[in-house]
Amino acid sequence: MYRRKGPWSTGLRVLLATLRALLVALVCFLLLEPYTRRITQEEIKPRVVLALDNSQSVGLFTPKESLNGTLQGLDALAERLQDKGYEVVRETFQEGDTAVNLLATVPFQAPITNLHALVSKGESAYRNQNLAATVLVSDGIHNQGPTPTFQLYRAPIYPLALGDTVAKRDVVLEEVQYNKINYTGTSFPVVARIGHSGYGGASVTVLLQEGGKTVQRKTVSLPRAGTLETTFQVSAAQPGKKYYEVRVQPLSGEFTDLNNRRHAYLEVVKGKLKILLAAAAPHPDIKALRSALLTNPLLDVEVVLGPFQNPTFKTPYDAAVLHQIPNLSNVGTPWLRRLQTAKVPTFYLLGAQTDYNAFNALQAGVRLNRPSGQYDQVQPVLNNGFRRFSTEPIAQDRIKAWPPTAVTFGEWNVQAGTEVLLYQQIGSVRSTKPLLVYKPGPVVPAAVLLTDGSWQWRLNEATEHGSSQIYDELMTHLVQLLANRRNQKRLHVYPVKDEFDVTEEVSLQTDVFNTVQEEIFGQNISLTLTHPDGKQTQHRFRHEQGGEGLKLGNLAPGVYRYAASARLDNQNQSDTGELVVQEQNLESLLAVADHELLRQVAQRSETRLYYPAQLAQLEQDLLKADFKTVLRSHQEEKDLLEQSWYYFLLLGLACAEWALRRFYGSL
Template sequence: MTTQKILYILLAGIVALLLALFQYKYKAKGASKKNALFAFLRFLSIFGVLLLIINPKFQQITIFNEKPNLVLAIDNSNSIKHLNQVENVSTIVDNIRNNKTLKDKFNIDVFSFGATLNVLDSLSFKEQQTNIDKAFKALNQVYKKTVAPTIIITDGNQTYGNDYEYAAKKYKQPIYPVIIGDTAQYQDLQLKQLNVNKFAFFKNKFPAEAILLYTGDQNVNTKFVVTSGNNTVYSKNLNFSQDDNSIILNFTLPANSVGVKSYRAAILPITDEKNKANNSKNFAVEVIDQKTKVGIVTSVLHPDLGMLKKSIETNEQRKVVFLKPQEAISQLNDLQLVIVYQPNNTFKNLFEALKLQNKNKFVIAGPKTDFKFLNTVSENYQQDITSQTEDYQPKLNLNYSAFIIEDLDFESFPPVFANFGEPNFSVPFETVLYKTVGSISTEEPLLATFEINGRREAVLFGENIWKWRAQSFVNNESFNSFDDFTGKLIQYLASNKRKNRLNLDYESFYLGSSTIVMSAQFFNKNYEFDANESLNIIVTDKVNKTSQTIPFILKNNNYQVNLSTLPASDYTFTVKATSETISKSGSFKILEYNVEQQFLNADVSKLNTLASQSNGNSYFVSNYKTLIDYLAKDERYKPIQKSSKNSVPLIDWKYLLVLIALTLAIEWFMRKYNGLI
């Protein structure tokens, strides 16, 4: 409490005392025991009211004991069921959660994990993927500044994600793995990995690579076979031994017809092999009859150029070539799209040729662009010419209708470097990304597209978009999202197909263990996104002849439906709008593959390493009760006494209000009783 507040309180006491004496001594013309009591009660009332007006603050200290956390993370993936360990895991979890000693010593927090970490609701062991790395990263965010020994119940087999040893090193808590699964070594053949391009070209041969492993101490002979339907398209005899226990096969397969072609690669099992599920894999290749060739025409060097080539060519259907302005003119007939990067007057003949051939193009204009020249050759838009530059951040237009765009958290992307000034379009256009300066969002286009005379064109007003792809990797630990955005933009610009009111985004085939999501956009007659439409998909299994109808769910600027529950098969589908007779049909395949069934043994060595590097211990199903006793006796985990210091204003102290009311009531009652009122 400050000195000023103390002086105010003393002054309040003096004022209250003077008022009370004035009322019951000076005006009463005498002193009596009753008047003294009345004066005391009036003093308390007035002093209490003045204290509330001054409202001093007091420090309130609360002391409490905080128990350490005990984190229990349980592998909820399908591999636990495949290894016949469901009952063991359930028993271990129940015994730890219900142990009285542990409950008294710890706050027990229980999570399950598969593809993501979740607060435990129930254990189903149906997760199709295991990402232990992601689980540790999530736990690190929650328990970064607390004491939280962690029990992880798992077989240690991760199906995707970064190596979880590195994430565990950053998790500054003791880790106690309870190892689930068989630790005995059996003879086993495994098709460890199959590398095949997603696309192939008609009448060509496409490469494939198979990595085959053998576990055992005997010499074995087997055969590797690739089949398509009932036909064998490749086979090779193989020999394995304890020393020579891995083989990498490189081979090619013919692409004799257009469409999605399904294959099955398998290594024939040996006698008494225990796990045959990891001997084979299904895969598919989409055979196409053409390839999109994109020309990037530039006279400058910039990191954007390499990024564009890398991003565009992640789709094997596309090829990028770098050309000088004069070189591009002679190759226009071979190009489906021309990207003009920061043009100047040396591009004059190229722009004339593009106009003559009515060719689609993508113009990227930045500080190195000659805008006087660009304004001269462009009939559809003009850029204000100034000597100033500006950094613009992107903001997604959620109502963009030309194709489906996922929000990549564009507002977190670094700004592009651009010329200051507003672009002015003389034709109808659609903005993909708006300009944002600091926290101020403008309606000026940063990236826009338009269609005129059967030609499609896009223009980006800024350079350094290579930073966007880098930031996308930081956000998602993958380039896939940004490359998908680039791919959709290139696909739209490289095609002259008529604009549809119903657009779909889906793959030709999916692996059975992947998440299968189809996206759709529906537009009204003015080609504005319609968020009030109801879309349904009718999916038909071509093998079983069964159909089911599933509704789409509105999400941001598109509709989505999750088809991950569909079993492996060939499907046809029709997406229909309920309010209008608009529909679109297609087909896709789901390939049978369960990555969680590829493991025969627990990864004991990695889990032991996990325990030792974190000052924990590893346990097996047979001795997990030793872990319970160990944690109960470990002196490192004790309650911590903490204090909480709060500044409490006097006005929150309800007893003072009660005291004021009580003194006023007593004074009134006594005066009434004595006939003074």
């Protein structure tokens, strides 16, 4: 084009030709799929975590002047380390990512001491941030979680000891022993174990109180050494939750009376819940389920294995667990029919021998369309939206680690109103297919587990963690949910846990049914909560599908009773119940610091134990360790096709050629 004569000079023709050639070349260059590589370097300074044990025991038993001076010294130490090029982070037991600006302003209110969790908090948060050292500031009193002396930490720990190791003259109510489940018409013991320091031979008065009133009183003599036990015999004529407080009256010259009281929270019931565990044939699931259910003293489990005799049902069952029944060989069919006739809530476990056509006819909350002989290997995933009962915070991670089990391949349909407890995860893909479901019902609720390999979950959890707590709680809570069958009432209000701690938020859930016993939503619920001291508070909330129910926040310890009401079809419906809030008082039990534990932690990290007067030595040792700054390289590769600047370059070349041709007289 530009060899022909035109209205341009020779130099301009060469420039225009160059622009056009460069534009075409750059466009063709994209056919080679080029990419760019960018390398950046980042300096990560060594990070020191000041982990402060802000539990109640530190504030109670460390002299206030000494504690304030130590905390101010640590804040000054943090400033000097920052001036030396270190990143300093302050951590406490508080939850979340809220930053602590000054240790001197931290309130000592944590009701428990979990030193492993405190150290692990910094290790987890700064795993990839050049964590150099953790300064653990504590009195060494540890009452929850793994003992830190037997744990491995990535960064060395420099313990700083607070508290006082000198024994004080004190009387301690060390423990109150009692059965959590008791029966009406029987007498049950409440045993108090009392220890002391410096009061050998003295007499103390021990009180058993209920509702603030003394129901029994005993006077005992303290031994010269060791502890003594005294027993109160208690009986209750009416079922319900009971709250007792055991108190040791303070003696003259006692260091503190905070550790002179403890609580007993128990339940009086009419009798155990009768549970049938029936299986078409012997299977490892039966042992796992039986062991899990027997962890709850409220459940009486009867195991029956096929081939079955004709059912007699001498004792009515509160719930049944059926393993692979209905069965392809019709094993257990008469028992199933009898359970249906008696309207016994049933937990079905499915497997290779399940008759799926017969199971679909049961309308148990889930059905399998077109069952096949193929199986998926699936892992369970907890549904955090299930609110019939609560699970421990560790449940999510533990359940994810359970091994995969076989589930019959097919199209699983969840019926309306059925709630999913566990979902299926196939490989790394989390699906919406159910694995464990619960179908609510006022008379005959049901639950279904789609695999016969749950025994592997219990075995794996026990092997990895030393106990099968999460599996056992999941199965017992589900069976209890079935066994505590509803009557024909249309309004049901219940707490999500049997017992709440004073540090936990109390929450209530609701079921509402229409005249044909189908669950409905959108109702306004009024609730009156009666506190242990007789005070009443009024609450209102709306019953929504998947809603959070009524959250009452943190409550003082004791037994609370509630009465709920709602207006349904121009009729008043009501329900009543009770819940327990318990206080453990773990932090006030020991007034003597445990510096030996901190010394063992230091030895394991090859450091040493420091005291408040040795903050200067601690600073020198941290600086002497000469923690290095880490240089981290980041390499980024990106296709040229994805970079906008290249397209602006092409556009610029085209526009430049067009502008020159236009300016000099011809397009």
